[in-house]
Amino acid sequence: MPRRVATIWPFRPTVRYSGQVAEALRAETVGGVVMLLATLAALVWANSPWVDAYKALQHYEFSPEWLRLGSMDLQHWASGGLLAVFFFIAGLELREELTHGELRNPRDAALPVVAAMAGVALPALIFLAVSAGEPGALKGWAIPTATDIAFALAVLAVTFSTCPAPLRAFLLTLAVVDDLIAITVIALFYTERLDPAPLLGGVLLIALYALLQAKGFRSPWVYGPLALLAWFFVHKSGIHATVAGVALGMLTSSKENSDERPTNAERTDHVLRPFSAGVCVPVFAFLSAGVTLNGSALGGVFTDRVALGVIAGLLIGKFVGVFGGAWLAVRAGLATLGNELRWREIAGVSMLAGVGFTVSLLIGGLAYTDPAQFERVTTAVLIASLLASVAATVVFRRRVRHRARAAAPHG
Template sequence: MPNGPAHDHDQPPAHGDRSHESHTPRLVLFRAGEGRDRVVIADALRTETVGGAVLLVAAVVAVVWANLPVRQVYEDLREFVPYAGSLVVGPLEFGLDLSLAKWAADGLLAIFFFIVGLELKREFLAGSLRRPSQAAVPMIAAVGGMAVPALFYTLVAARAGSDALVGWAIPAATDIAFALAVLAVIGSNLPGALRAFLLTLAVVDDLLAIIIIAVFYTSELRIEYLAGALVPILVFALLVQRRITAWYLLIPLALIAWLFVHESGVHATIAGVLLGFTVPVLRPEQDGDCLASHLEHVWRPVSAGLAIPLYAFFAAGVNFTEEGLGQVFADPVAQGVVVGLVLGKVVGVFGTTWLLAKFTRAELDRDLAWPDVLGVALLAGIGFTVSLLIGELAFGAESETGQHVTAGVLFGSLISAILASLVLARRNRGYKRIAERDDAVPPAREQVREGEEKAREKIHEEAERVDPR
């Protein structure tokens, strides 16, 4: 999975020092020499707006195709199994008879979770989460933003019976890619502290979602395979810590780790997170790019342009023509998902933040106002990628309830995105007016200063005339 130049965990290479490169075979994706168009596409996919747009297009295409007369082609594509056999290595057997939809969910999505692992480690060691006092409010808001939606879902979905409660975590997740994309589109004048608040909240949200998937959605744990996964992960960690980043070593190790985790019963995407955790991160006081940042830069276009859109394409195709919207949303499970995302996230994130500010010494960033926090709380209701994954693990993608969950995630995320856009667009206009007014203030202040200086000079001249000494 990783590749490219690396920096030491403790000391970045000196400027212009390329001596280590000759000893480190590497594969560089999207190199300038490979064509300007490819570089432009890669850079575009690293931006939040383009990545979110590609994800949205993939989901829309899936929904439209799944409701056309030719929808059977979509279903056949989704269920197509490229390889129907198994890989047998001695006493171990690895099942590879997965459909394209499963390969997208279990395989490609591991790349996305690798990026998440890199972000988590960097934020905890060198980013906004390294100082608990600074990160306390968004961290606790993230916990409230997961607990309250889960409670709301449970209260609503309980009407469908105890079997429906297995999906309690579906509305608890936030899709950071979508949320940041919406914020980037409408928030050009919003304070930077708002994005930092959302990013910190989403990072903690991702961490908790990973724990939930690993602990609560593991049906059968096979210890021998899980123990086997530790071997390639430890070798991977040893290599990256020693700045050995040869792609022909690391990518096979990542694939082997994925195979073992996949067979262990733990969702295979956890392999990506564990591998991401092993990559070194520079200490906050040091300068220079770290290996984690470099690998994120290299692999983010693959995640944003291939892994997540393909997963969304295979996961979002809900057929409304057979049942109709009314019947789909008559299901308490779908209702619980929508209520959890739209209302639960707002109450959880905004309510927790307000209670902290009201009854503790914790303070909201001085650049933020409460309407800004409300907008972020609404953005947190965009569940999508991780919510769809948890829904699939809870009910199965092809079951009737699974289809209803997908519809609930799509509509709940859409409603949250629209409401957040309305709130934050209004705040953005207000901040723009303030910025324009402030831009006009400095010249006026400068004129006042010039007038004061001229007055002092005149007084000094008058004093010298009266008393030349």
């Protein structure tokens, strides 16, 4: 007989229950759903009579004097602090791909890498072409260049149940390379000031972290404070602190142990991925995605060439860039498609690459400080991400049916 659970408040989850929640958050579909629910909650609140309370929450300043971080509201903490954990996970995934995955073999890596590079360049060019002449348009060229790892993998997992492993690896590698390019763009083009002294401190701390990882040191009680200090100094230097996150992730050791214990990368991923998927990304989405969706606001999006550039870049630029880059890589002999992949499935992933969301919203916030312009850009990212998800879903559902018919016994 199952044990009854007491309904006493406050609810105190057991270790077993907490472990089950954490394990669920490691699944791509659950993380994507949590992020989607956070986005929907933000949109509902921002379009309710209590919108002022939502705006007040976004801009609630929490910046203890002793931290010496300047004025930071909750929205800035989410984009600069919580997203650093998200990018740390992206760095871990890139390290894994370089060590054990698709990027280990240059010929296997060529397909997603060339596709990712073309999928960054073409959306930027389309954005610039559509928004040319608009005030401040040049600031936003990088907004449609990024693919959201969590959301894209969640859509793929839900809509393509018979997805071949190489297709998922193609999307993961594409998105990870995409994020690496995005974080490089943030460091190079969205740094308004640079203070060399804190930057040197951050670099030295990251170097110490890398040295300890290379020596096989395993204590999280050392790595935790090191990572926080590195984040602090990089933030103080003027470079966006998410750069520290991806650097630390890439430097975390994935060297296997002779006693078969989990690697440092595996242990860290196991601990931080639920936190990233269940807290960091949803909180960022909740504090960033709350935009007005009435007729006037939507009309403003479709008459603003900057917002239209974002939509065109994500929907057209991403599809043509990713698919075209993959096709050119195969035609030029740089890569092979593989026996398990089909061009129609690559087309579906190319559409799915138009789901910008997390990184696009982050870059949008860095590019446009004017609240009205940022809101139009945010709405454009949400519209493009929704349409890209729907288009990819149609393609993947057809592929599911096709594979089912092909696998069915004849006669």
